[in-house]
Amino acid sequence: APEAQALKPGYHITAAMGWMNDPNGMFQNKAGIYHVFYQWNPEAPIWGAPYWGHVISKDMVHWERMPPALVPDTDYDYDGVFSGSANLLEDGTPILFYTGVSNFSELKYYKQVQATAVPVNASDPRLKLWKKSPSNPIISQPPPDGTLAQFRDPVSAWKQDGLWYTVIGSLESCFGTAALYSSPDFQTWQPAGQWASQASVGQANAGQCVAPALAQPGVGQCDQVGAVCRMWECPDTFQLGNDTWVFKWSDQSKTRDPFAMDWYILGTSATFLGNRSQGNISSRGEDTSRFQSTLQNTPQSVDYGSIYASKTFATSDGRRVLLGWVFETSAGCVEQCSAGTNFTDSLGWQGAQTLPREVTLDMDSRALIMNPVQELTLLRSTLLYNKSAVTLPSNGSQELNLTQSSSMGRQTEIMAAFAVAANGSQGGQQPFSIGIQLSTGQGTFTQITVNGTAAAIANGSLNIAQAGVYVDRSKSGGHTNTTTQGGPIPLPASGLSVPAATLRIFVDHSLLEVYALDGRGRVTSRIYPAGMEDSWNVSVFGAFGAAPATVDASVWEMGSAFDPKQAKACC
Template sequence: MTSQTLREARKYEETFEKMIAEEERPAFHLSPRTGWMNDPNGFSWYQGKYHLFYQYNPYNSYWGPMHWGHAVSEDLLHWEYLPAALAPDEIYDRDGCFSGGAVTLPDGRQLLMYTGVVNERQPNGGHTEVQTQCLAVGDGTDYEKYENNPVLDEKDLPEGSSRNDFRDPKIWQDEDGTYCCVIGNRAADESGQVLLYTSQDGFRWEFKSILASNHNRIGKMWECPDFFRLDGKWVILTSPQDMLSQGFEYHNGNGTLCLIGDYDKETGKFIEESDQSIDYGIDFYATQTLLTPDGRRVMIGWMQNWDTCNHRRKHEEAWFGQVSLPRELSIQNGRLCQKPIRELEAMRCNRVAFENLTFSGNIYPEGLRGRRVDMEIVVRPVEGCDMYRKFAVRFAQNDQYQTSFSYRPGESVLKVDRKFSGSRRAIIHQRRSKVLCKDGVLKLRIILDRFSVEAFINDGEQVMTAVLYTDQEADGIYFSADGTVSIDVVKYDLL
C-alpha cells in the first residue's frame, strides 16, 4: 500500500521532471529526476537491468527530507527514471530514509536495506538523530516496508558504539547463501568503524564483528562502507568525514578511502595491508559497487563534495547532484585501479587523432572541441631537449572560461584547476595529486560530460574528478607547455 507521502513525491517528480530540458542535464551521468541528489543507493542488477537508487529531495535542489529516487539502465550510461521508491513515512524513518543497499531474494523479489532516521528530542530541548536499519521488499518498482522494522538498532551495537552515527548498510549474499551487510558507525573513541552483520534469510540480522577500525587515523566517522573480494585481495571502500591531509594522499574535509588486505572469515576481521584515496580530485564521495552479470566489479560515487555544494545557485536550479561515470575496478601492483566502463566506447564517434605533435608554448590542434568528449593523451619529453617544466591541457574553454589539468614532471604533481570555470563562489577550485610517472611520460584519459570532467591517469592508477557548470558554448580544447614536449592525442565525441 503506497503511503500518501510517497504518492505526493511521485506526483511531484512526474510533473516537475518535464520542466528540465534534456540539454540542461548531463548526457550520460545520472542526475536527479528533479530536485536534490546525494549518495547512490541500492546499486544492483535485477530483472535484467541495472538499478540505481539515490538520496533524494524531490521538492528542492538542496538537502531535505531524504527519499530514495530510482532509475534503471541497460548499459549504466543511459538511464530511465522510475517512480521514487521510498519516502520518510513511518515512525522509525520519519526524518529520512538514508543510504543503503539492495539484493535479490530467492523468491525473485528485491530486498532494500536502508537507514531510518528519527530526530529525537533531548531533555535539554535539543534534538539528536537516532539511526536504525530498516527493510523494504518489492518488485523493481513498488516496495513495501517490512512490518518488523527496524531490524537493527542500538541493542545490536557493540559496547560504546554510537546510535547516532550508525548508517549506510551495504548488503550482499555470500557464496554459501548467507546474507551479509557492512554498516558505518562511530566507536567509543569518536572515530569510524565498519560493522559486519549476517542473516540467514535477509530479515533477521545479528552482529558478527567489528570488521575494521579507524582509531582516529584517517578522518573521523566512516560513511558508506563497501566490502568485496577483488583480484585475490579483500577491499574496503568508505568515505571518511573530517579528514586531515596527509601529504598528497588525502585532502582535508570529506573524502574517500580504499583499504586493501586480507579477511579472516571465521573471526570476521579485515587484515589491512595498504590504504589510499579512491579519487584525488575535488568532487567524489559515497561510493557503491556491484558485480555485473559478466563478473566485473563496477563502482560509482556521488560526483560532488559536501564542501562545494554552493557551486550552483541551488535555489534557482531545477536539479543538483550527479553520479560519477561507472568505473571498472582492478588491483594492479597493490593499488586500486579504475577504468571507465567499457560500454562508453560504444558512444564514441568523430575520431580525431594527432601523433608526435612536438611544440612549446601553446598549440590549438584543429578539430579539438566539445563538451561530451573522450580524449586520450600521451605526453613525453623530446630527445635532445631539456626536460619540460610544465604541460597543461585546457578544456571547456573560450575567451572567458577554461578548466585545466597541468603536470610538472620535476615534482611529479598533477593539478586540476577550475577557478575560471564560471563559479561565483569561493569554494575549492584546485587540487593536486602526486602521480607515478617515469621519465616525464604521462598518460591521461579525460572524459567530459556537460557538467563534469573525470581524468584517468596512467591507465587508471589514479582518478581526478570535478564538476564544472561552465557555459556550454565554452568548448575549446588546447595544450600548452613550458619547455618542449611531444604528445599523441586521440579524441572522440560521445553521442
C-alpha cells in the same frame, strides 16, 4: 532558466529535479537490467528527508526513470530513507537494505535503524514497485560501543561459512568504524565486532570528544548534531582478486592531506571471520578489526575531487563497478556547500552520479585503477577531432582549434595519449608535464595537468617515477570554486614504463571527470564558467624534460543519459 540547463550534466545520471546525493543499492537483475537508486529530495534542490529515486538501464549508459522506489512514510523512516545497498539472494531475489531515520523533531537526534524492502513483483524486470518488509526494522541495536544516532549505510552482504555478513557505518567511542553484523537468514542480525575503524587503518580520529556520557541509551554526547566526532559514512567492502579485499569509506573531515573524502585501503579478511567472540570488541584505539589492512600502509584516495559516498556493485559478468555522488561546489563555499551558500541552489536541481567506473586491482602499485565502463563508448556520437602524432613544441602547446558552438559541444569526451618523440633521448630524471586546457570563452579556462618526473626518457618510451594529476580552476570563471583539486598518482615502486601517457577527460556541462595514466589518478571537478554556453576550445600541451613530444588526440560529442529516443531501458 537557460543557465540551469546549460549547466546540468547531460550524460551523467541526474535527478529530473530536486536534490540528488548518494548512489544506493545498485545491482543487475536476472534479466540483465541495471538498477541504480539514489538519495533524492524531490521537493527542493536542497537536502531533505530523502527518498530512494530509481533509474534503470540495459547498458549502464542509457537510463530510464522509474517512480521512487522508497518513500519516507513509516514510523521508523519518516525523517528519511537513508543510504543502503542491494543484495541478491541465491535465487536471484533482490533485497534492498537501507537505514530508516526517525525521531529528529522529537528528540533532536536521528534514530537510525536498518530495514529491508523487496519487489512487489519480482518477475517484473523493471522492478518498478517495492514494498518494505513487515518485520522492519530488522536491526535496531547499534554496536556495543556505538549509538543509534550514528548508525547507517549497510553494505551489500556477502555469505561466508553459511552466514551473511554486512558492515554498517558507525561511531564507536568517538572513532569512525565499520561495524560488522552477521545473520543466518537475512532477518536476525547480530553484532560481530568491527570490520575496520579509524584506528585500524591508521587515521587518527578528528574528535575532541571524551568517552560518551550516555544521555539516553545508545546516545552519547559525541553524537549530538554538531559534535566534532565523525562517524564513517557509506562504507563499502568487497573481494577483488583471490585473496584481496577492498575496504572503502567516506570521511567527512576536510583536514586530510592530500584532500579526499572517499578513501580505500587494501587488505585481507577471511582468516578472522567466524572466529571471534561476538559483539564485545572495544574501538578505543585497539586494532581489533577483522579486515586487516596488510597490503597497504596508508589509505588511498578514490578521487581527489568533488565526490562522496561512492559505492560499488558486481555486474553479472564479474566486473566491479563504482558510482559516486558528484556534489555541487561553487565559489564561496568549501567542498560540499550547505544550503543557501551554493549558487546552484537556484537552479532547481543539484547533484549527479559519476560515470559508472570499472574498478580493477593493480598489485604492482598496490592501488585501484578506475576507468569508465567500456559501454561508455556507446555514447560517442560525432568524432569532432582525431589526429595522431601531432608534434608539440618542447615546453609548448598545440591548439586543436576545436570550437564548439552547438549545445552538444558541452557534452564531450577528450582522449589524449602523449609520447616522447622518437628522437628524444635522455637519461636521468626528467620533469614532465602534460595537459589540456579547456577555454570556455571570455578569457576563462580550466587547466588539467599530469606532472612529475620520468626516468630514462628514450626512444618514445618513458618510465614515470612520480606523478600527480591536478585540475586548476583558478581561471575557470563564472561561479566556479577556484580551489585546485588533485594529488599524487600511485605508481609501482619500480616506476611505470609506458609508451604513452594518457589523459582522458569527460566534459559534461558543469561536470569534469579526469582519468590520468589509464585510470590510475582521478579527479572529478565542477566548473560553472559564465561563457560555457557559447563556445570552447581545447589545447594540449606537453613538456618532457627538453624532449619534444607528440600527442594522439580524439574528441567526441557525447549523447545523453536520458535520451528520449533511447528512453525505454527494456521490455
